Amino acid sequence: xxxxxxxxxxxxxxxxxxHSLAVRITHWLNVLCLTFLLMSGLQIFxxxxxxxxGEYGSDALPDASFVAIEAYADGDSMKGVTRVGxxxxxxxxxxxxxxSGGELTPRAFPAWLTIPSYxxxxxGRRWHFFFAWxxxxxxxxxxxxxxxxxxxxxxxxxxxxxxxxxxxxHEIAQxxxxxxxxxxxxxxxxxxxxxxxxGVGFVLLPLMVLTGxxxxxxxxxxFPWLLDLFGGRQSARTLHFIVAALTVGFVVIHLxxxxxxxxxxxxxxxxxxxxxxxxxxxxxxxxxx
Amino acid sequence: xxxxxxxxxxxxxxTLASTSLLAGCDALVENKSIDNVLQAGEWxxxxxxxxxxxxxxxxxxxxxxxxxxxxxxxxxxxxxxDEYKRLMDGQFADWRLxxxxxxxxxxxxxxxxxxxxxxxxQITRHDCVEGWSAIGKWTxxxxxxxxxxxxxxxxxxxxxxxxxxxxxxxLDGSGRYYESIDLVDAWHPQTILSYSMNGRDLxxxxxAPLRLRVERQLGYKHAKYLMRIELVDSFAHIGSGRGxxxxxxxxxxxxxx
Numbered sequence: 381x382x383x384x385x386x387x388x389x390x391x392x393x394x395x396x397x398x399h400s401l402a403v404r405i406t407h408w409l410n411v412l413c414l415t416f417l418l419m420s421g422l423q424i425f426x427x428x429x430x431x432x433x434g435e436y437g438s439d440a441l442p443d444a445s446f447v448a449i450e451a452y453a454d455g456d457s458m459k460g461v462t463r464v465g466x467x468x469x470x471x472x473x474x475x476x477x478x479x480s481g482g483e484l485t486p487r488a489f490p491a492w493l494t495i496p497s498y499x500x501x502x503x504g505r506r507w508h509f510f511f512a513w514x515x516x517x518x519x520x521x522x523x524x525x526x527x528x529x530x531x532x533x534x535x536x537x538x539x540x541x542x543x544x545x546x547x548x549x550h551e552i553a554q555x556x557x558x559x560x561x562x563x564x565x566x567x568x569x570x571x572x573x574x575x576x577x578x579g580v581g582f583v584l585l586p587l588m589v590l591t592g593x594x595x596x597x598x599x600x601x602x603f604p605w606l607l608d609l610f611g612g613r614q615s616a617r618t619l620h621f622i623v624a625a626l627t628v629g630f631v632v633i634h635l636x637x638x639x640x641x642x643x644x645x646x647x648x649x650x651x652x653x654x655x656x657x658x659x660x661x662x663x664x665x666x667x668x669x
Numbered sequence: 670x671x672x673x674x675x676x677x678x679x680x681x682x683x684t685l686a687s688t689s690l691l692a693g694c695d696a697l698v699e700n701k702s703i704d705n706v707l708q709a710g711e712w713x714x715x716x717x718x719x720x721x722x723x724x725x726x727x728x729x730x731x732x733x734x735x736x737x738x739x740x741x742x743x744x745x746x747x748x749x750x751d752e753y754k755r756l757m758d759g760q761f762a763d764w765r766l767x768x769x770x771x772x773x774x775x776x777x778x779x780x781x782x783x784x785x786x787x788x789x790x791q792i793t794r795h796d797c798v799e800g801w802s803a804i805g806k807w808t809x810x811x812x813x814x815x816x817x818x819x820x821x822x823x824x825x826x827x828x829x830x831x832x833x834x835x836x837x838x839x840l841d842g843s844g845r846y847y848e849s850i851d852l853v854d855a856w857h858p859q860t861i862l863s864y865s866m867n868g869r870d871l872x873x874x875x876x877a878p879l880r881l882r883v884e885r886q887l888g889y890k891h892a893k894y895l896m897r898i899e900l901v902d903s904f905a906h907i908g909s910g911r912g913x914x915x916x917x918x919x920x921x922x923x924x925x926x
Contacts, residue, residue: 419694428797435735435794435802436737436801436803436804437802438739438741438797438801439741440741441741492690492691496694497691497694497695501799501920502918502920505798506711509711509926510709512710513713595796596714596926597728597796597884597886597926598718598925601728613802614802
């Protein structure tokens, strides 16, 4: 590990090489892919803004859906209504009915969240599947790199002592107070980071791919067990949506943490690879590797 | 007041920013060369599925208990051409399925001719490109059996299905529904020309008297109201040349995903 020490009486600033080139490239390609996948995915969802459990489900079956994002006439205007199970909320302006070209238009997700901004399922699908392939290939590159370079073992696998309730409880309390590890402790990912990154990389994103494949009639013939795993095609579609929402949730928290724990240092390290540690004066250690 | 101004400026700024972002995204979407690059996704899906489906695996078949209580009828529900109305009034007694193009023996088959051929019944799931699914029971004659009867002539690479319905009103006939599949799907055992659904004669809304079932692809490939099957070496000369009504309007020709 390369590092450069500065002055010795002030708190020492040490540059450490934190993110390898492969991690940085796959990270930013992932940002690109997930952005377009989300926006084209919402375009596809808008073509049929209902969710069901099981193998089948359509709007010809009243009450079959447990999620519906619809527009209703409201006098001369319209209102958007989002229903989840028995709970219905008026969501005009964002969900169900939103402004497009200055006019209130019936559409589940608003124009600014979809690609293209107007309704066009065929184009949405073209973008979705292109970036789905891109995302899968990028993910495989990351996976092979992480295994071969021991990145997963070295940087992401938590040690046993990190997983004790006491340690995790302490980290959660510190995070909640927005106190983030500094100095030496910031050299490595903290336990919550490790668990979050492992959870996204090895649970959420693979689930995105698998639930997506389960919606494909062609892949159903190739891997029929996927239908059993997820409880049917419509369940897989619902899970695809829920896991996408969880992934968005991760991104929101991830961005908040990036902002709160030193935005420039974090951003620079994901671009150049170098992260600056602020060590206490005199406590600077000798050789790091 | 100043707060209001700032707020207004902020809102206007935000609206402008999001509008230009939208315009930027839509400009990307409408860029022809980007669109061509993105079609690589469709090509990859086709190649990957064809590679993994080389054994002609079957789509899942369900049981009677799995049938959906209502099977949504989509697309045309009642063709409005005079020709179709006349055939419908005559209980399709005068209807004939024409099989021609690159075949050795062009055929003209009545419904009775098709029903006299060996039948296949399958309970399968229909997946619409929009996202919904329905499970139905279909009986019909395997397309492969009909193609065998006609005999493929050299150069036959695609089966094009010409339908009776104008999905879009047009003067030049460009609104007429049609579809196409390649011979891999044409010879698949579950690819049938179906005249019966859920144990009854196929209803008008579901494509009477005959519709295609091509079970490993999405709903829009399952052409209804079949009139003619044309074997071709290329579909470039038909419609806008992309192989189907929806394909001509931007949908993917390969709908296995």
